[in-house]
Amino acid sequence: MQGRRLINGFKLTRVGVTGVKKQITVRRKGAHGCLNCVIDVYVDLPSSQRGSHLSRNLEVISDAVESSVSHPVGGLEILCRDVCKELLERHDYATYAEVSIVADYFLDRTGPSGKISKESFKLMAQAYGRRGNGLRKMIGAQAIGMTACPCAMETVRGMVNGNVTVEGSMPTISHNQRNISTLMVEVPEEFDVEANDLIEILEDSFSSPTFEILKRTDEARVVINAHNNPKFVEDVVRDILSQALDKYKDLPDEVVITARSESEESIHKHNAFAERITTLGELRDRSASEGTENDRESGCS
Amino acid sequence: MQGRRLINGFKLTRVGVTGVKKQITVRRKGAHGCLNCVIDVYVDLPSSQRGSHLSRNLEVISDAVESSVSHPVGGLEILCRDVCKELLERHDYATYAEVSIVADYFLDRTGPSGKISKESFKLMAQAYGRRGNGLRKMIGAQAIGMTACPCAMETVRGMVNGNVTVEGSMPTISHNQRNISTLMVEVPEEFDVEANDLIEILEDSFSSPTFEILKRTDEARVVINAHNNPKFVEDVVRDILSQALDKYKDLPDEVVITARSESEESIHKHNAFAERITTLGELRDRSASEGTENDRESGCS
Amino acid sequence: MQGRRLINGFKLTRVGVTGVKKQITVRRKGAHGCLNCVIDVYVDLPSSQRGSHLSRNLEVISDAVESSVSHPVGGLEILCRDVCKELLERHDYATYAEVSIVADYFLDRTGPSGKISKESFKLMAQAYGRRGNGLRKMIGAQAIGMTACPCAMETVRGMVNGNVTVEGSMPTISHNQRNISTLMVEVPEEFDVEANDLIEILEDSFSSPTFEILKRTDEARVVINAHNNPKFVEDVVRDILSQALDKYKDLPDEVVITARSESEESIHKHNAFAERITTLGELRDRSASEGTENDRESGCS
């Protein structure tokens, strides 16, 4: 029925299944674990065929999951690529395949006073490509942290007895809030990108990382650190990009990179958002690419 | 088919439809508008009958909506009660009916510098009751605001150069965050409760209300106000209750009241939550009901 | 700061933290695994105290999680109870504690043609109680299945050439849809309730369970089975209750049981919903409790 010939049909860009929940066993640098994943897979469909054989998608996923039990995958992005390959194998009418995975992830983090707690994150992975042209694969992570606003801080300082503040003592108040940031990096064949490194970059880019357990003085230190390090969402994204440039010196110019930061503003009911989608090559070329004549001294907002 | 007789069946507590989207026209104190609502309705089902006649629920809702166009309802809680009555009318096998509505709501609010902006809220309404026993109806509201933590503020003050702070000048830094609070009050027949008053109570209970548009100095004022008024979620709930006691002096003791506050903690990935579900009578009796011997001086957290 | 004495305060019903994500290691009947959990915990707060020590909640959760690595818990409901006990221990001002957990869960299921696939479910667990009065604990499960409507089937049969249908051959068409059902059962001390049994009861109560991978004839068999077994949400709930009565003959009368079924109706934009919250004792007494005079022959809807 799906294979039925169509006259005068339309080709379709993506046909597949979404929201498939599976557990995938991963082993990486000695660490070994089981990730709870939500998986979407797609292939394209030529104009001459009525339907895509959707159950083949589930077979491919299921085989990959089963096989991961005895032979843990080296990373979610590798699984995505392998599933893509297999999709093109089993859907011989398809010229394109795409797979994306989102997974819950947990890591030990050390709080300000040295106490270790288990924090939760998300991993994201993706692979896609056209038959014969090679597949591209990406690994990403999402972390929750904290931002304190530099603009409100400056305005408050100007308004309230600014001269009382002694250099190096109490930071000025500002609004701060929960921030959700994402970094996704393409992983070319023969290269490797650690999801744990992405999470470190994200946490280093917030005003402060956040922690489940904070006793009195730990809590105060997180607050002080955040206020000594006030950041716009724009700053968070630039700091992610800057660290990624540093960390991934060896990756080639054509590697695609996405950095995104969203602050659930405490003083507003809406969110603040910043994003850059680019390649490492464009980032490396930044000094050349744009003039600096754009200097301005505009008002806060 | 639904009316088929069952031998040895089980009665069911609630049978109905959920997620019905409708626009309801409301007129109240001169204000007139159309609310986008999501509606759930239920009746019970005796053990002797196979199914409830679900399409009657939709007819009742649809009739109420249609009729509101020419005769706007006086409030969502009144609509809930009227729909409950009609449900018991049309489901003659039912002994219980329940209706709840959540609606988007917009109100003009005046920012710190006097600028007016349109802010978004949620209204909630509910009615339920047993045939012959009368129906109870409730009106509620949900608002988004801001809390600043008093505990972190105190600890920071003790740690950082506390003595520099001059009385009346710069408040001490703390973590602050988006807070979502709810107040729901029963409305006995012959009484009236304004949703707009509930929203005012909620906004007065935050460390500060929040606004869509804040220019530089407005933003600073919101931040300063919040830090001059630090609150736990527990404080927010108590302040809601306290204002409600004041505002609803005329309502009888048996009136049920729910107050709830949830802070999307900026220093944690989880939320802080506080709630009180009680009656006005119990609240009025508070001085009598519990001793104060519970005095303690415990650590922050 | 939280321990500060309040004069003329209000007690709070529930104060705590919500949305804490943790991995918990469970071992049960030989099976051993790691569950990704979202945890909410609460205690009450006396009127004389300003705040609850929220970080203690996280310490209790974290200790329980850590300890589960070396000593896997026997079930999520047992973990809930143990966390409740510890909460009352560490919040000495509290008289009430409550813990609830939702977890992703995976089980092998055998499809119509004998093929095994991994299907996803949810587990739910809860414990709560007042100091000195003992704690109650519950285990629950949520499953996704399929319902086919018996009413539309009958009406269609009457309308379309009803006499062509040969007894025992092709079932009549109807609308069918995704259904989400839940069963939660209290587990008294000295008793045991298996989450896997709850899932079996749920899957046996649908018109048909559903599967990730269905080849051509499997798919047809699921469709045929569902149409040979048409069910309202009301039928699903009653069949859950009936099986639970059978399965839990040994559990005492006071055991609380919740059964719920929601169909994402294919012919409507809203859902159909049915629920019973009761005790095993009330269910056992059903023949005595209600007359059967309610026999009627009403229209479909």
Next chain:
Amino acid sequence: MQGRRLINGFKLTRVGVTGVKKQITVRRKGAHGCLNCVIDVYVDLPSSQRGSHLSRNLEVISDAVESSVSHPVGGLEILCRDVCKELLERHDYATYAEVSIVADYFLDRTGPSGKISKESFKLMAQAYGRRGNGLRKMIGAQAIGMTACPCAMETVRGMVNGNVTVEGSMPTISHNQRNISTLMVEVPEEFDVEANDLIEILEDSFSSPTFEILKRTDEARVVINAHNNPKFVEDVVRDILSQALDKYKDLPDEVVITARSESEESIHKHNAFAERITTLGELRDRSASEGTENDRESGCS
């Protein structure tokens, strides 16, 4: 502060605010109403500037909303374009602007027996563009309907007494389910696209549209219609495209069009998905663009 000059900074692709809730007054072909909208707006940011002036975004939105009260907008896509223009005006450092809106929407629909009911939909609108290059604007709609699977129907017919079915009588059973489909069409200047037409196209592309109120025989007719018109998600997307080609004969070739369909499969826990993103020109050229040698007779799934 935002205007501060950066040396060696990175430009950002999109910086803005998300989740702004507003009511917008629209008048179109005599119809007049107030739409509850969620709005996201972005501009880009040069590498030389620290931050974007986010409050200007809210001012632009607020001005547009205010002005719509006295001068209702002609369509959400027009509002998006006007807001984009104004964003480029007020953020003089920006070279790119983007606005998107999602709104709840209600329309009268006539059920199978002629009864009129109010059904709920979503509208989507978007505009974006680079300074000096003109802006592109799109209007879209999302509708919920029903699909019945042609493949399961055929397999069942082969398995169960296939020869009993008399031509023109009872359709064969299959699985059917809730389907959510979307159509979005670019609207060039000097042209007009009606959101109501998009909804009609969507509803004509399902196996059957769905309705809030269906009495016994209406319900049966919807079920029969759907089974007489079985569709894969692929069929739904192609039928949307085909109708759009017909309807928008006058629109130029470069107009971008997106069609998407997702079925919440009743026999699976995951969804089936199909999508085409293309231009009217590519669609018109379909007979030329792909051979039909891809004829195959493959298995169901």
